[in-house]
Amino acid sequence: MAPGAFSGLGFGLGFDLGETADAIRETVRSFAASEIAPRAEEIDRSNIFPRDLWPAMGALGLHGITVEEEYGGAGLGYLEHCIAMEEISRASASVGLSYGAHSNLCVNQIRRNGSAAQKARYLPRLITGEHVGALAMSEPGAGSDVVSMKTRAEKRGDRYILNGNKMWITNGPVADTLVVYAKIASAKTDPAAGPRGITAFLIEKGMMGFSTAQKLDKLGMRGSDTCELIFQDCEVPAENVLGTEGEGVKVLMSGLDYERAVLAAGPIGIMQACLDVVLPYVHERKQFGQPIGEFQLVQGKLADMYVTTNAARAYVYAVARACDRGETTRQDAAGAILYAAERATQCALDAIQLLGGNGYINDYPTGRLLRDAKLYEIGAGTSEIRRMLIGRELFSKTA
Template sequence: MAAMSLMGIRCGAQMVRQLKHWVVYAKTDITAGSKGITAFIIEKGMPGFSTAQKLDKLGMRGSDTCELVFENCFVPQENVLGEEGKGVYVMMSGLDLERLVLAGGPIGLMQACLDVVLPYVRQREQFGRPIGEFQFLQGKMADMYTSLQSSRSFVYSVARDCDNGKVDRKDCAGVILFAAERATQVALEAIQCLGGNGYINEYPTGRLLRDAKLFEIGAGTSEIRRMIIGRELFKED
């Protein structure tokens, strides 16, 4: 295909200040639906390409997220990734593994929640004893621990299969679905274990909850993941 000129705004690109190259998907044939999307490699400093305001996110605030702005951005033919009109295939080719890799984030967040809660319940006392001795709190800790361990085992199992060349779309969607929703619940339980202190920003539990929520949205929402799993199961004999 010939060189092209891009116009428009791409919202929500991550790590903009640190990166020098982006893969951008643009509509090159407005009449062809999903077959009219092409993938391009965009380089920092290209004429017509700029970044706009940093977006004020709920969580993951350590990762800059900005808008990418294209104003007659000239993209040479050699910067086309794959074939014209095959951008969806480029995007989908790595999406299964992206979901698997991202599932490691919720595992880290669940571990971080336990790292906050366990020292707290050992040190905090009520009625002359550590609150970690109370049965209802032990139940919450048990739920948090089993959510972490089951998610970790699921992710490691699917990762092992992928390393062996057995990439299963429903499993890759399943690990991020399960781990992400467990992480949000574990973060809520961590806040509950700390009581009023869990609602104060001097403790990290609020940040952990805000960070966890992103994993239910990025790389396909929980609803999309359920749809993928259901569709793949329906197709099986």
């Protein structure tokens, strides 16, 4: 069922998000329903990134929602960014994931940490959608354990030489601009340096010594291209350091709360997509002479799906508003994506169960929704890491 047929806010709470947020929702929902949703199945089947959508989304101002107008952005906040992420993900979770990696992990990091020259050089084409952005932190042996990364950057004159690999990089195969983290070579021989040796760099497609390995064949989020990045004596001008040398962890950590808040809207879109499929189906499917929606056990699942979807919305919207006020807390940013991600997986399982045999065949989108939802319990920090972070924050703040 096409997004828009059943609105998550059309017959329930409106959340009083304001005229601007509501207008963005309607604009993105209309675009996603007509331009993305009809292609979602094919994007999943072919596992090909829909590059042509990027300029179209750029024309709507979606890539630079949080960026100042002087660089081509909309000058709005994280709440509006979350709404766009939700509605795009409702139409296609894989397009939503690539959008989040582009607009938040890359574009917003440059906005927050870049110099005026870097912003002027990189942001305009990223915001129009001419260029695609990515962020590269994880490595084959370093996922959540950021400090153990092996990619090195050695200073030579007016440039750095990068060597190493990055793994599981969303948008990696198609990215033109990448925010890449590496350890300054001196930190390799100075264990006490720890995270102080990590530095963020702006890498461009085509830089000497930079290449991408084969695209990964993923369970879900197909069409959101992912690959390994390879740096072999990659030459990076010193002017491409994002922030300050040795303070890459500060760049990374300062953006994590915003990253979690925006990405948490992806699972909400998946949950709404599950409702979009299930609600008409329980009217149309008849057993024992009546629509299955009249059975109490079916109604119970519908209730669970509806309540958890809106509970996730309330939490994520509250965290996004806190981000806009500069008041977000680490435990709540992690809590929002933890809750939304796990509830989205369960919501997709419920959708499959409600469709019965039809839920288990690929003529219906429920299998894709489940495969896509599971990513959010793993990517951008596993559920286990999120729980550890929340518990640690609560313990330390009550000491």
